[in-house]
Amino acid sequence: MQPIASPNLPLVSPQTSIRDTIVVIDRYAKGIAVVVDEERHLLATVTDGDIRRAILAGIDLGQPIMQLKQRQLHAPVTALVGTPESEILAILQTRTIRHLPLLDEAGRVSGLAVVEDILRQNELPVTGVIMAGGYGKRLMPLTQAVPKPMLPLNGRPLLEHTLERLRQAGIRSVNVATHYLSDSIVNHFHDGSGFGVQLNYFQEEEPLGTAGALARMSSGTEPLLVMNGDVLTDVDVRSMLQFHREHRSDLTIGVRQYEIEVPFGVVETNGNATVTGITEKPILRHFINAGIYLVHPDVCRLVPPNRYFDMPDLIRAVIESSGTVISFPIREYWLDIGHLEQYQKATADLESGVV
Numbered sequence: 001m002q003p004i005a006s007p008n009l010p011l012v013s014p015q016t017s018i019r020d021t022i023v024v025i026d027r028y029a030k031g032i033a034v035v036v037d038e039e040r041h042l043l044a045t046v047t048d049g050d051i052r053r054a055i056l057a058g059i060d061l062g063q064p065i066m067q068l069k070q071r072q073l074h075a076p077v078t079a080l081v082g083t084p085e086s087e088i089l090a091i092l093q094t095r096t097i098r099h100l101p102l103l104d105e106a107g108r109v110s111g112l113a114v115v116e117d118i119l120r121q122n123e124l125p126v127t128g129v130i131m132a133g134g135y136g137k138r139l140m141p142l143t144q145a146v147p148k149p150m151l152p153l154n155g156r157p158l159l160e161h162t163l164e165r166l167r168q169a170g171i172r173s174v175n176v177a178t179h180y181l182s183d184s185i186v187n188h189f190h191d192g193s194g195f196g197v198q199l200n201y202f203q204e205e206e207p208l209g210t211a212g213a214l215a216r217m218s219s220g221t222e223p224l225l226v227m228n229g230d231v232l233t234d235v236d237v238r239s240m241l242q243f244h245r246e247h248r249s250d251l252t253i254g255v256r257q258y259e260i261e262v263p264f265g266v267v268e269t270n271g272n273a274t275v276t277g278i279t280e281k282p283i284l285r286h287f288i289n290a291g292i293y294l295v296h297p298d299v300c301r302l303v304p305p306n307r308y309f310d311m312p313d314l315i316r317a318v319i320e321s322s323g324t325v326i327s328f329p330i331r332e333y334w335l336d337i338g339h340l341e342q343y344q345k346a347t348a349d350l351e352s353g354v355v
Contacts, residue, residue: 009112011036014043018068019061022051022331030114031239032099035065040108042101044069045076048239049246055257055329058285078103081110088113098242116238124170126241126294127222128197131213132159132229133179133204138338147181149229150188151343154350157188158337160195161232161350167196169237171225177213179204209310210291211303218300226311228291232346234333234355235292243328244294250323251299251315254292254330260284290330299323 010028012021012035024033025048035044046065054061054068077095079088081102092100092115102111115121136148143151149159159176166174174197178185182203192199202213210228217224223244225237235254244252261283268277293311302317303309318325333355337343349355 009109010034011040011109012046012065013037014066015064017062018051018054018059018065021046021065022061025051030099030112031236031242032112033065034101034109034112035069036109040110042076042078042103042107042109045099045101047099047242048236049243052239052243052329052331055331056287056327076101079113080105085118089115089118092118096245122170123172124238124241125222126171126225126237127217127220128166128171128174129214129217129224129226129295130159130162130174130176130229131210131226132185133177133182133207133213134229135180135207136230139340139343142340142343145181146184147178147229148337150181150184151337153232153347158232158346159185159189159229162227162229163189163192163195163197165234166225166237171197171237173198173200175200175202175213175217175224177202177204177208179207207308208306209308209313211311211314212307212309214295214300214314215303215305215307215309218297218303220297222297224293224295224297224300226293226295228336230337231291232333232335232337232349232355233290233292233330235290235330236332240292240294240328244326247326248324249294249326250296251318251325252294253315253325253327254290255287255327256290256330256334258286258288260286287327287329290334291336292330294328 010024010030010033012024012033014035021033031048033046036042077097078101079091081104088100098115100113101109102113104110132149134148136143139148150157153161176199178201186201189199202216262281265278265280266282267275270276299318303314315325335342335346337346
């Protein structure tokens with residue numbers, strides 16, 4: 001069943017599929033859909049976080065949205081239309097929520113309050129970190145005279161596309177860890193003012209891996225959005241931050257669902273010669289590391305200074321120190337530009353408007 005038509009509100013019916021609900025959430029860009037009956041009486045709310053948790057759980061996205069909500073049924077917090085903005089803000093902040101459906105006296109949904117809209121917040125309290133020091137050996141000879149983040153995509157360097165997306169997300173300060181051919185990055189972007197961000201450069205005299213530069217970024221209180229310099233993505237950073245906060249995470253890993261089709265029949269046994277079943281050409285589904293992380297600055301103290309240290313090393317260190325590490329499924333466009341075919345795909349996708 002199709003979502004309920006509304007020019008201003010992200011409304012869906014109880015029979016709307018989870019997959020179609022995702023479309024509504026993305027279309028209205030508020031991070032929520034509101035489930036209503038035929039008279040627009042409120043039945044439930046579905047946040048972007050609810051959807052991503054469903055993806056992690058492997059739930060069938062074709063089933064009706066209320067099947068999802070019945071698994072985690074809780075009454076939405078609401079307010080009446082006409083409630084003073086100050087009272088609405090107090091409810092949002094006290095309940096630590098981002099959205100508040102507004103009802104008329106008959107209980108019909110007539111509006112939606114969003115905390116960022118009330119606070120007129122365009123800036124996101126996050127500092128960006130881009131790991132841009134790699135050699136890009138798998139893309140040789142393209143990277144022989146230019147570092148991978150400076151490879152041209154649709155007339156502009158990959159790093160320029162990344163900075164534009166961070167700026168659009170509300171991030172104003174970005175640290176760039178450089179090593180290989182770093183002058184080409186600094187000479188193009190300078191202090192970042194021409195691109196709407198403030199850039200700080202962390203030059204690595206020796207390669208420090210995908211997390212080594214974080215040893216110099218342990219000050220401050222804002223989370224760090226750490227990205228590999230070879231990733232092109234439209235990930236919703238605001239939703240990732242909300243997910244990070246909801247789970248009180250120390251380190252959140254952006255993950256991507258990856259499918260592998262086994263081209264043979266897989267034989268199942270009970271540990272010896274007895275066959276218990278056979279599955280013809282099964283599809284194996286796994287979540288892979290997407291090279292995008294939200295990191296609490298205190299976590300950076302686990303990174304040894306001036307030593308090669310990769311993100312898997314940091315993740316293990318956080319887990320071993322009893323910290324909280326969660327995964328955030330990226331359902332938006334994402335591409336790791338590690339080989340020539342991915343580079344060609346990224347170019348084609350930008351030219352065609354896919355991203």
